[in-house]
Amino acid sequence: MLERGEVANSWRRERWDSLRLLTPNWLSRLPGLDYDGPDPDGFMTTGEVVEFIERFARVAAAPVRAGVEVTAVRPADDGYHVATDRGDLHCRALVLASGACNLATVPALAAGVPPEVHQLTPLGYRGPGQLPDGGVLVVGASATGVQLAAELRRSGRPVTLSVGEHVRLPRVYRGRDVHWWMHESGVWDQRWDEIDDLDRARRLPSPQLVGTPERGTLDLNALTALGIELVGRFAAVRDGTALFSGGLRNVCALADLKMNRLLATFDEWALGADVGPSEEFAPTAVARATRLKLDLRGGEFSTVIWATGFRPDYRWLDVPVVDPKGRLRHDGGVVDAPGLYALGLPMLRRRRSSFINGIEDDARAVIDHLARKL
Amino acid sequence: MTTVDNGVNVQALLDAREVLKGAPEAAQFTWRASSKWQNGVHSTATVEKFFGLGAEQTHKTASTFSADHPAVFAAEDNGITPIEYLLVGLASCLTAGVASVAQNRGIQLRSIESTVEGNHDIRGILGADSDVRNGYNDIKVTFNIDADASKEEIEALVAQSQKRSAVYDALSNPTDITVEVA
Incomplete structure (x- = not known):
């Protein structure tokens, strides 16, 4: 997992001070991490969202490489070449989870x-x-x-x-x-x-x-x-x-x-x-x-x-999968290029996809497809 | 198949929408009118040809419209005033929209009647008060619709008709206009 800044970067740097989530706490859940605080009907502040996502990173033990900014992705033999400010990578499959609001x-x-x-x-x-x-x-x-x-x-x-x-x-x-x-x-x-x-x-x-x-x-x-x-x-x-x-x-x-x-x-x-x-x-x-x-x-x-x-920023994505209006061409998260996937876009697979609690089902479906392809 | 028939070929419109999604150049239309001064403030305008779907097109027949001012404007009243033509355009555009949306939603219409009123302070065009605009201050359209539908469904037809109306848009939003002497 490549993260250009820190875990929960956009919640740290791209939100106004008073913003709170639109979803009540009891419904703001990630796989294996339900809200367990004192105010289930409340709404998390951005600081609380940052803490929640940091906690998820620990619970999930996700292999996050923070401070790595992807500068270009292009097709390569049997996969994709990923250029970053910390060196280049090659991968067979790639999940775009860079957000819809860049x-x-x-x-x-x-x-x-x-x-x-x-x-x-x-x-x-x-x-x-x-x-x-x-x-x-x-x-x-x-x-x-x-x-x-x-x-x-x-x-x-x-x-x-x-x-x-x-x-x-x-x-x-x-x-x-x-x-x-x-x-x-x-x-x-x-x-x-x-x-x-x-x-x-x-x-x-x-x-x-x-x-x-x-x-x-x-x-x-x-x-x-x-x-x-x-x-x-x-x-x-x-x-x-x-x-x-x-x-x-x-x-x-x-x-x-x-x-x-x-x-x-x-x-x-x-x-x-x-x-x-x-x-x-x-x-x-x-x-x-x-x-x-x-x-x-x-x-x-x-x-x-x-x-x-x-709107999303795909200027670094050197794969012809973006339509003339700047939208990613995908079918339920399966992008129109072999081995390329997307998560975290509005209505990706369900109306729920726009929300934190929508990622679990989406990720399962998309990763199932990815695993079968590999 | 639905038995609802308002006389609108919705399928053709839906098909055109799909085709034009991939062919924006064919969707570029130019509507034309040509006008000729008669006498006083009386003029006649003719509408016959337009451009669209990549080619010159011609109406089945040419239509001619007379425009003049009424007697209270010290004119001969050979036709309606130009600003009244805007009301004609708005009413017919919204009515067409109601019929089309109703057809698309499977709502049988029995009648659509409307009245359109444009409030106009003529001190603007007379130059009597520079704070008064030349055009309408506001326009009110009142529909009376008889259809196999609830009040909410009829309100939704009228709202959707406004949302997709060319004339409503042209009147409610600014349009860039160039006027030249040839």
């Missing part, structure tokens, strides 16, 4: 943002204190965007959130954590080879969730209550003015409809289960007139944060 995706229109406005991505964000004074425009309303918007607003700054298509979820439904529902009802067990539109399932934005001790919901209504202004999808910058879509109402309607459909499938599944009484959530409230343009030169905003998604 790079922050920033739309091309960012180039039009005036130079006096500070821009950053979630990978460079640590906390409100690092930002210059002034208003913040957060672009993107998935888990990252809603969490940063809420934190910045609570620090006293004016915050505007640009919202495109998104996934709305309550943190707790009928007395149970929404991840309990996903886990127990079988939603997370939906397989990659049985799903209608796999491409879409793999691109699905992360739901508007946050892990906090209060187990609070962080949907757009919660953000509006905090005093955050919602605007539509960021469409263009013209002469220093940011232009936003007038379609906010519809993306909110779509998210409400999808959430209600999911909750209805939970209700159907839960007939007779030990859960609380039925629950309904108010539709997402959208102001009668949302602002369609914001002057980025007028001093209202000092900072734009691009919470517009992440």
Whole structure:
């Protein structure tokens, strides 16, 4: 196992200070390592995730070579040549477990943002204190965007959130954590080879969730209550003015409809289960007139944060298995090149694949295939 | 086989989607209209040819549209105002979307009716107040749909129709426009 930094490197260096896991502790499990702490319904801080993964490294006695950065992988006789900053290796089979969130995706229109406005991505964000004074425009309303918007607003700054298509979820439904529902009802067990539109399932934005001790919901209504202004999808910058879509109402309607459909499938599944009484959530409230343009030169905003998604970095992978959109071509983790495998990507083999507790089944299936090939 | 028939050939659309996934150049269309001034603020526009699927295409017949201003604008009202054409485009695009999505979802429609209202402060175009924009301040579409479906399913049809509507996108998002003198 090659690790470019230390064990749990990205959790040490690429997360903001206040981040907690979106999955409750009791469900954050790795093969042979269940949570055994005092707060099963809580959510691990990044520090606790680092400890958890370090502990797993010891329990699993994994042969980790830390501080080895892979600089290139290319096909070689009967396998792959792996170039690293500590010398070269040859292997017959290779598992890519380098993650799905190595790079922050920033739309091309960012180039039009005036130079006096500070821009950053979630990978460079640590906390409100690092930002210059002034208003913040957060672009993107998935888990990252809603969490940063809420934190910045609570620090006293004016915050505007640009919202495109998104996934709305309550943190707790009928007395149970929404991840309990996903886990127990079988939603997370939906397989990659049985799903209608796999491409879409793999691109699905992360739901508007946050892990906090209060187990609070962080949907757009919660953000509006905090005093955050919602605007539509960021469409263009013209002469220093940011232009936003007038379609906010519809993306909110779509998210409400999808959430209600999911909750209805939970209700159907839960007939007779030990859960609380039925629950309904108010539709997402959208102001009668949302602002369609914001002057980025007028001093209202000092900072734009691009919470517009992440993507894997395969620049070191010199094997033709990446599609023109930068996505790895694989079938349930079996990559489109002999002896090459992937783990730890969204919807790799199941909806559960995005989560720490999804790795066990995925790894078993992928390693079974790999072992048979060898 | 489903017996639902809204008159939309969804299979052809789904097939086209698959084919065009691998042939993005064939998906590049250019729509065209040509306009001719008549008199006053009256003009006529003709739409006949367009480009798509890698070739010049022609509508079954050419269509001609008259645009003018109403009498309250001190004009002759030989046709609807240009900004009303946007409402026509929006209503027909969303209606087509509802029918297509319903067909794809196996929902039988009996009727789709809609009204579209665009609120317009004309002080903008008159130059009477520089803070007022020229175009619509907002647009409201109200659908009345009779179908074999629940209220939630109908709401989902209308939402999905907006999500995939060319005119909705063109009106709700900025578009780069070049105007030249030939």
